[in-house]
Amino acid sequence: xxxxxxxxxxxxxxxxxxxxxxxxxxxxxxxxxxxxxxxxxxxxxxxxxxxxxxxxxxxxxxxxxxxxxxxxxxxxxxxxxxxxxxxxxxxxxxxxxxxxxxxxxxxxxxxxxxxxxxxxxxxxxxxxxxxxxxxxxxxxxxxxxxxxxxxxxxxxxxxxxxxxxxxxxxxxxxxxxxxxxxxxxxxxxxxxxxxxxxxxxxxxxxxxxxxxxxxxxxxxxxxxxxxxxxxxxxxxxxxxxxxxxxxxxxxxxxxxxxxxxxxxxxxxxxxxxxxxxxxxxxxxxxxxxxxxxxxxxxxxxxxxxxxxxxxxxxxxxxxxxxxxxxxxxxxxxxxxxxxxxxxxxxxxxxxxxxxxxxx
Numbered sequence: 001x002x003x004x005x006x007x008x009x010x011x012x013x014x015x016x017x018x019x020x021x022x023x024x025x026x027x028x029x030x031x032x033x034x035x036x037x038x039x040x041x042x043x044x045x046x047x048x049x050x051x052x053x054x055x056x057x058x059x060x061x062x063x064x065x066x067x068x069x070x071x072x073x074x075x076x077x078x079x080x081x082x083x084x085x086x087x088x089x090x091x092x093x094x095x096x097x098x099x100x101x102x103x104x105x106x107x108x109x110x111x112x113x114x115x116x117x118x119x120x121x122x123x124x125x126x127x128x129x130x131x132x133x134x135x136x137x138x139x140x141x142x143x144x145x146x147x148x149x150x151x152x153x154x155x156x157x158x159x160x161x162x163x164x165x166x167x168x169x170x171x172x173x174x175x176x177x178x179x180x181x182x183x184x185x186x187x188x189x190x191x192x193x194x195x196x197x198x199x200x201x202x203x204x205x206x207x208x209x210x211x212x213x214x215x216x217x218x219x220x221x222x223x224x225x226x227x228x229x230x231x232x233x234x235x236x237x238x239x240x241x242x243x244x245x246x247x248x249x250x251x252x253x254x255x256x257x258x259x260x261x262x263x264x265x266x267x268x269x270x271x272x273x274x275x276x277x278x279x280x281x282x283x284x285x286x287x288x289x290x291x292x293x294x295x296x297x298x299x300x301x302x303x304x305x306x307x308x309x310x311x312x313x314x315x316x317x318x319x320x321x322x323x324x325x326x327x328x329x330x331x332x333x334x335x336x337x338x339x340x341x342x343x344x345x346x347x348x349x350x351x352x353x354x355x356x357x358x359x
Contacts, residue, residue: 008037019085024071027090031141032200032212032227032259033267034219035086042215043201047098049211050203058101062114063201066097069118077122092121092144095201099148099305102202104155105162113151113161121147137317140263141306152302167301180242188249189235196231196254200306204250222266230254230261230283237287253290256309260286263313269323278316278323286312 012022021037028040044064051060070093074084083089096117104110124143132139155161182188194209197216201208209231217224234257238248247253264279265271289308297304 005038020071023085023087024067024090026085026087027067027071028087028094029215029219030087030091031095032216032223033262034216034223036219039215039219040087042211042218046198046208046211046215047201047203050198050201050205050208053205053207054203056101058106058110059098059202062097062101062111063094064097065111065114066118066121067094069093069115070096070122073119073122077126079122079126089122089125092125092141092147093118095141095144095306096121096148096151098202099144099303100151103152103164103166103303105164107161109158109160117147117151135318136320137314138268140310140313141259142310145305145307145310148305149302153300156301166303169299169301172295172298175242175244179244179246182239182245188245191249192235192251192254193228193231195249195251196234197227197251197258199251199255200258209251216262220266222271223262226261226265226271226279227258229265229280230258233257233261233280233283234287237284238291241287241291243291253287256290256304256306256312257283257286259306259309260313260316263309264316268317272323275323282312282316285315 008018008022011018013019025037025040025044026035028043029036030040031043032039034040044060047063048060051057067090071084071090073093074089079089097114100110100114100117104113121143124147125139128139128143128146152163152166155163155166191206194206195204196209197212198205198209200212213224213227216227231251231254234254235248238253243253260282261279264282265275269275269278286308289312290304293304293308
């Protein structure tokens with residue numbers, strides 16, 4: 001008798017409706033590099049719970065709308081089928097859809113904003129992937145960041161999309177000593193740790209963080225372990241260097257290091273002691289990049305989103321050090337970074353589309 005995953009895969013291969021659902025679930029999972037529909041489903045559950053707990057249902061609705069629109073746009077553009085099949089055209093859209101209702105007021109035009117932004121995220125993914133195949137690194141979440149930066153900046157010029165919880169632009173100020181006094185209660189440390197993974201989807205909820213860690217473990221125990229490492233190290237470094245206590249507890253120093261940890265620790269390199277140390281250095285540096293970008297963007301009045309993760313991870317991928325790569329499937333008519341060779345893996349997020357090199 002076929003297992004449930006095998007039965008689901010068979011249905012997805014033979015039924016167009018199930019396949020569309022599968023592609024979207026994989027797209028949600030690819031936000032944290034997981035090509036797994038169960039992981040994607042649990043991510044959506046975690047978003048829904050966090051949005052409900054915060055009385056912000058538009059965040060969950062926007063995430064689903066963004067995911068669907070980005071995927072449908074990919075279908076309409078007749079993108080590479082193998083790359084589409086593993087969800088690589090959906091993960092930026094779900095982030096756009098979650099981010100805009102987080103920072104902009106719920107208004108009829110907001111939904112049009114989400115649809116446009118999610119569709120453009122697919123175009124941006126193709127564009128960024130084409131550019132960065134030259135250096136053999138993945139687009140990561142840069143399409144989401146680029147598109148959403150433009151959209152939230154534009155909100156300052158539009159009355160139709162009022163700003164809810166962003167900015168205003170200000171001159172950066174040195175942190176007050178009182179803001180960096182670290183509480184000794186366990187709740188601070190637990191919140192800080194769990195909110196890190198949750199904030200990958202802009203959710204500040206510990207239960208969501210637990211759901212996300214479970215979702216990762218379903219697909220890859222290594223991914224879950226490195227996510228926990230990233231969250232824990234980020235909290236410790238932020239505390240050690242005297243970051244704002246409220247910001248730490250909200251998980252805002254943790255979400256980019258979580259992504260960096262998964263990317264360097266087990267997505268682009270095989271887990272090993274040298275890789276562990278390399279990823280650890282990347283995690284620590286991502287905390288500094290987060291702090292620097294928080295300050296740099298204060299005069300503009302927009303969030304960093306996952307930009308600290310992107311810049312730190314690119315920095316640690318570009319040296320092309322002789323670390324053992326994870327083996328990934330090649331998508332048809334696609335090129336994979338030089339660190340990666342053909343093979344089978346649960347994650348295929350290093351695939352970059354539209355090249356004749358992978359024949």
